Amino acid sequence: MNKKLTLAIIGCGKFAKHFAKLFMAHPYVEKVYACDLIREKAEEFRDNYGTEIIDTYEEALASPEINGILNFTERHIHGDIVIRALKAGKHVYSAVPMASKVDECGEIVRLVKETGLIYFMAETCYYYPCAMYCREEYKKGTFGDFCYAASQYYHNIDNIGYGKTAERGMPPLLYPTHSTAMVLSAMDTYATEVSCFGYADKKGDPAFKKDGNAWENEFVSQYVMMRLANGGVARVTEARSFGWNKPSSYISGFYGTKAGYEFSNAQHLLVEKDFTTEKEHVTVRDVSDYVNPEDMVAAKGEPDFKENVANGMWQWSSPAAIQANDVARLPKEFDGLVSGHMYSHKLLVDDFCRAVYEGKQPYLNAWRAARYTVPGLVAIESCKMGGKVLPVPDFGMPEDC
Ligand SMILES: NC(=O)c1ccc[n+]([C@@H]2O[C@H](COP(=O)([O-])OP(=O)(O)OC[C@H]3O[C@@H](n4cnc5c(N)ncnc54)[C@H](O)[C@@H]3O)[C@@H](O)[C@H]2O)c1
Structure with a gap:
């Protein structure tokens, strides 16, 4: 495409704050607008980050100048926001998750296929060093x-920042x-079936009464087993009431027929079977x-x-050695800016800007956003049915992706 991006941030909340400066600084970006239902928040962005105000989302959709929407609205309303953006001909960078209904995920995939527009789901954990490590070793064949x-x-309900909003009672x-x-990006696979159990709130939190939220949800934590298309199995935990703090997002175990990783x-330990001897023997590498x-x-x-x-001191600090190649391709304009969530923010912003600029x-x-979101949505239903095994729809993957 090779045309600079003019973008509009939708939702000037807690998370968008960490991205405004990065989008403003990216060399492929011409201008960044920002809007919020609460005008003072957009004004705060203008004053602190230099973005320009656009009054409403509808105005951003109608503007021929704006070619990309940056969605930072609340978690459960993404489907509608993104579908409207794609229908208006805009590229989309969206905070996670993709959407809160399976049909909405399908519709987003359909619109991207039909229009060729870029939809990018900014999943910070894709660039978490533990995920990158499992990907790297899996690709090499180590496992x-x-x-x-x-x-x-893991993110306890009282410090996740939901307060008393509608998001509080949503199924994890x-x-x-x-x-x-x-876990899915490590092997580039997807879930075909899920079975899920939950831990129902016992503290009497009104948000987790079945009539206390829009989802008839009583579970404050959920645990899902996923059968994967590659023949393996994964367990995913989404816990909002737990005796654990940080690290909060990680792969704790990853095992193949030849090796295993634990964290x-x-x-971080990699244990490999030693095939040079008849005796059962493994080699251990501490890759921390x-x-x-x-x-x-250093500490x-x-x-x-x-x-x-355990108290999260290094979640927003420097990159890890495993991220060096990715960090090396970042624009120099990012130097000195903060890159949160295990250094992922700069990498995600750069991925999106390049994708739109290069038209790739x-x-x-x-497609991958759907593969990461839909198993959770189906698992919510399984959990309501006491763990019933349910099939997970898959929307495929184009050959060149
Ligand atoms: N690690 C991560 O990937 C990560 C971490 C935190 C948050 N997030 C995501 O970031 C998003 C925002 O989270 P947050 O904590 O900043 O929420 P927030 O509640 O602080 O901000 C959301 C803002 O969106 C605004 N908004 C909603 N609808 C709008 C509309 N139609 N037009 C304009 N503004 C609108 C709201 O007024 C609000 O100010 C969520 O989707 C969340 O999932 C991701």
């Missing part, structure tokens, strides 16, 4: 045939993509210094190191 993995996203698996993306706190952020590695001798890890679907496209 052999994939057997089983477990990934999780309506927001499944941190966990699913990490806890700050320790390669997978942990550089600042964390590993400190007495309170593990406690600081990104890796985190509509």
